[in-house]
Amino acid sequence: MKTKKKNFITKIVEKSILKQPRRKIKTRFPPEPNGYLHIGHAKSIYLNFNIAYRYKGECHLRFDDTNPKKEKIKYIHAIKKDIKWLGFNWYQKPTYTSDYFDKLYKYAIQLIRKNLAYVEELNPQEIKKYRGTLKKSGKNSPFRNRTIQENLILFKKMKLGVFPEKSMCLRAKINMESSSIILRDPILYRIIFSKHHRTHKKWCIYPMYDFSHCIVDALENITHSLCTLEFQDNRKLYEWILKKLNFNNKVPFQYEFSKLSLEYTILSKRILKELIKSKLIKGWKDPRLYTLSGLREKGYTSTAIKNFCKKVGVTKQQNTIELNLLESCIRNDLNQSSPRRMAIINPIKIIIINLEKNHTENLQAPNHPQIKDMGKRTIIFSKEIYIDKEDFCKKQKKNYKGLVLGKKVQLKYAYTIKAKKILKNKKNKNIIILCKYYPKETKQYKKYNIIHWVSTKNSIPVQFQLFDVLFKSKFPEKEDDIMKFYNPKSYIIKNGYVESIVKKEIIKHAYQFERIGYFLKKKQKEKNKIIIFNRIVSLKNKYKNFS
Incomplete structure (x- = not known):
């Protein structure tokens, strides 16, 4: 039996269990509800929930709702929804930092x-100036030596809404x-006059994350507060606050791991909001984004996301993960469950000149080349078929494996054909290729290159949505x-054809359109509306081609 590979976090957890075997392991996932979750959050979710499951503990979902200007209930x-889609369940009901506003205020007092x-x-600009730099130490504020009584009075007036925003x-x-900038008198509370989604207008002062987070961790008896390396310096403040407030008996510990960075992706909520505002993308669920909602909309599975998180692992070393790794995870997940079909994205018509006009012939094709239990389907060979434009060329090119004038190719699951002549319309755009077929050279005749096709008698028109990196x-x-790096081909619509069997059949999740990729069939709101397919992922890695 294989044992699970341990990362440095699980080793820390196991050491703590040896020291305090009766103490229940408790982790938390504390998102700020100011945007949608992305693939980076998935890594944190996977780590926190799995630590709790593995050691029979609890994982709390706590919303860090301390900035009502940016937070919304829809988030x-x-x-x-995203956490449940990934297959995780939080302990009891979600909690909110706002649940503890009264207590946090008392701790500030x-x-x-x-x-x-x-x-x-001091105003924000002056505070920054007084704080100094990494090379230059800060200097005390002229308001630092106020008496305790004076500070108590002013803080209570802040709570009552006497002073405007940013004035105090x-x-x-x-x-x-x-030497640590985070310890140079950090801000604990600020004034914000915005309606809160839960406390409404009860409060006009709100705690900073660094102040509230460690206290709520302690109040919820969190044992391991796991966060990304960007909060490594903040741990000093985390520990300082808990020590000064005498949380000695149940102090949680903070441990940092490297955040997820993925090639060609935008994960910054600030940039994503700018892209949405500019209407460059359709919203948080745009399939070109690496938000969990966007990936789900494209056709990614939760299993693929979790397998990706497992492969990436947990370390302290910051590095950028290749996008090809994520795509290989979804391919591996879909490969065993996706039935194969043939589809033509860029259609070009073929007429078989040595077939009668109404000739049709039923052929058999496997639904999956490796899984016999998935059975077979009937495909129709007829006088008129479609192939992809990329599979035809007038003259032979180096390493070209498609149909060329005067040469033969194999139609997958069918016969060999040879291109004889090209017919052009008046505008010289749409062409028809006249071909001859060879009935004795069937799918067992493996001398020639193979291309995919569909019959005009056994296909339906559909729309393909092709997504690429933004x-x-x-x-x-x-x-x-x-x-400057915007990809104008990040979203392309193509009108083509697919085997007509897809119109009514119900499958587990996705199709593999042979030689093209994996596709998700979109739900139709209207019965007679054209069917839309999202390309989830192509069959081969490609992002190494970008420079």
Whole structure:
């Protein structure tokens, strides 16, 4: 029996179990409801929930709803849906940081009473200036030495809405000369006059993430607070706050792992919101995005996403994952379950000159080349068929394996044909190729290259939606002018044909259209409307071609 490979997080968890065997393992996933979840969040979800499952613990879903200007209820619903789609269930009911607003306020008062927090009147630009840089230490605010009583009065007035936004904030009193910028009197509370989705207008001051997160972790008895490396320096503040508030008996510990970076993808919520606002994309569910909703809309499965997270693993080393790895996961998942069909995306008509006009012949084709239990289907060979434009060329090119004038190719599951002549219409755009077929050279005759096809008598017109990366840069978020790398071919609509059997059949998830890729059949709102297929993924890796 194979044992599960342990990453450094699971090793940490197991050591903590040895020290405190009766303490239940508790993790949490704390998304901010200011956008949709993306593939990077999937890695965190996979880690936190699996740690809880593996060690018979609990994983809490907690919404970090501390900024009512950016947060919306629709994002909360979308996040819940994505987590359930991935196949995970949180412990009991979701919690919210807003559940603890009253307690957080009292903890802030405690820090003020201990002379560990003060009300600041410098504006945001001045605060930044006073904080210093990595090379230059900060300097104390002129408001840092207010009396405890003065700070208590001002903070209560902040709560009552006496002061306008950005005029005041509450800062921790730590050390402005610290080598760690995060400890140079960080902001704990700020004023925001916006209606909150749960507390409505009860509050006009809201805690910062660094202040609320560690306290709520402690209140919920979280044992392992897992976050990405960008919060590594924040751990010092996490520990400082819990120590000063005397959470000594049930202090959770923060551990950091590398965040997921994926080639050719935009994961920044800020950039995604700009793209949505500019109408360059259709919204958070656009299939070109690597949001979980976008991937689901394209046709990705939750199994493929989880297998990807498993392959990526958990380390402290920051690196960028190849997009081909994600695509290989969805191919592997769909390969065993997807029936094969033939489809033509760029149709060109073939007329078989040595067949009678109404001739039809039933041929058999496997639904899956490796799985006999999936059975066979009937395909029709007739005088007129369609092949793909890419499978025809007037003259032979190097390594070209399609149909060429004067040469033979094999029609998959059917006969050999030879191109004899080209017929052109008046505009010289649409052409018809006259071919001869050889009835004795069937699918067992493996001398020639093979192309796919569909009969005009056994196909229906459909629409294909082909998706590609939005930007041709491997690292689009690092580009100064991202629009220079915009991919105008990121979304293409093609009108073609597919075997007519797909019109009424119900399948598990997707089809593999032979030699093209895996496709998801979209649900039709109207009965007579043309069927739409989303391409989930092509059959071969391709992103190494971008420069």
